[in-house]
Amino acid sequence: MDSEQTVPGDALTPIINSGSLSQAAYGVDDEVIISAIKVNKYFGDKHVLKDVDFEVRKREVVALIGPSGSGKSTLIRCLNGLEKHTSGEIYIHGQRLDPRFSVKQLSPIRRELGMVFQNFNLFPHMTVLQNVIEAPLLVRKMPKDQAVALGEKLLAKVGLEEKRDVYPNKLSGGQKQRVAIARALAMQPRARDLAYEGSTMVVVTHEMQFARDVSDRVVFISDGVIVEQGDPEEIFKQPRHERTKLFLERVLSTLP
Numbered sequence: 001m002d003s004e005q006t007v008p009g010d011a012l013t014p015i016i017n018s019g020s021l022s023q024a025a026y027g028v029d030d031e032v033i034i035s036a037i038k039v040n041k042y043f044g045d046k047h048v049l050k051d052v053d054f055e056v057r058k059r060e061v062v063a064l065i066g067p068s069g070s071g072k073s074t075l076i077r078c079l080n081g082l083e084k085h086t087s088g089e090i091y092i093h094g095q096r097l098d099p100r101f102s103v104k105q106l107s108p109i110r111r112e113l114g115m116v117f118q119n120f121n122l123f124p125h126m127t128v129l130q131n132v133i134e135a136p137l138l139v140r141k142m143p144k145d146q147a148v149a150l151g152e153k154l155l156a157k158v159g160l161e162e163k164r165d166v167y168p169n170k171l172s173g174g175q176k177q178r179v180a181i182a183r184a185l186a187m188q189p190r191a192r193d194l195a196y197e198g199s200t201m202v203v204v205t206h207e208m209q210f211a212r213d214v215s216d217r218v219v220f221i222s223d224g225v226i227v228e229q230g231d232p233e234e235i236f237k238q239p240r241h242e243r244t245k246l247f248l249e250r251v252l253s254t255l256p
């Protein structure tokens, strides 16, 4: 397993009473949290990200989709400072992410972001619910019954109510990701008004239904290029680009 993981973020603040993670429920803010400008990434002479322009606004949930090897993880890893971009500019909360930064310099920037990756670290010895309520219980000292109620609400939100007492090794990759999202949402930062804060999140997913359900915006990336992005419903119903169309036809036709 590589070093991809769920990074707890101060920007993660869900509205726990809303039934949906959608833009309508949260209200995406105008404030730009992540901004990538003409970002390129090479591994040796392999050109993996090609002039990528990418923005994420406050409280936005963005789903990155695209074929295997298209650069989704690399993009997220660059945004999070886990990988050094070769050229271009990345700003997190307006702060320039310099590829030369040390881990120590990066950590306050990374804390700002809630990013859920394809691979993340769920505790194998804890049930789904226990994974979700770990942080509220230990970090936020939330009373147990309150944490359980919050955990159940968040599991319902990501469609995993019935997996509450199951261990992670019994879950599919996509289900694990949903647990990771619920867990990220459970880490509410202190001293903020829950009713008006949402979470800012970039999710890499191979589950199209999931992308459609939880995201405010879908970004389709192919061969290191953002080919198309926009409203999930529109992208899935009416992709504008041939490559998007082909990709969606392929993945949707292989669904059980």
Ligand SMILES: Nc1ncnc2c1ncn2[C@@H]1O[C@H](COP(=O)(O)OP(=O)(O)OP(=O)(O)O)[C@@H](O)[C@H]1O
Pocket (backbone or CB within 6 Å): 043, 046, 048, 066, 067, 068, 069, 070, 071, 072, 073, 074, 075, 118
């Ligand atoms: N550390 C590395 N060194 C060399 N090449 C790499 C490295 N990491 C990724 N690559 C290459 O960069 C390309 C993009 O990889 P990346 O992991 O970003 O794809 P992805 O879209 O996340 O794919 P998947 O859907 O399979 O997870 C691939 O061709 C991959 O082989």
Ligand SMILES: [Mg+2]
Pocket (backbone or CB within 6 Å): 072, 073, 074, 118, 204
């Ligand atoms: Mg990947």
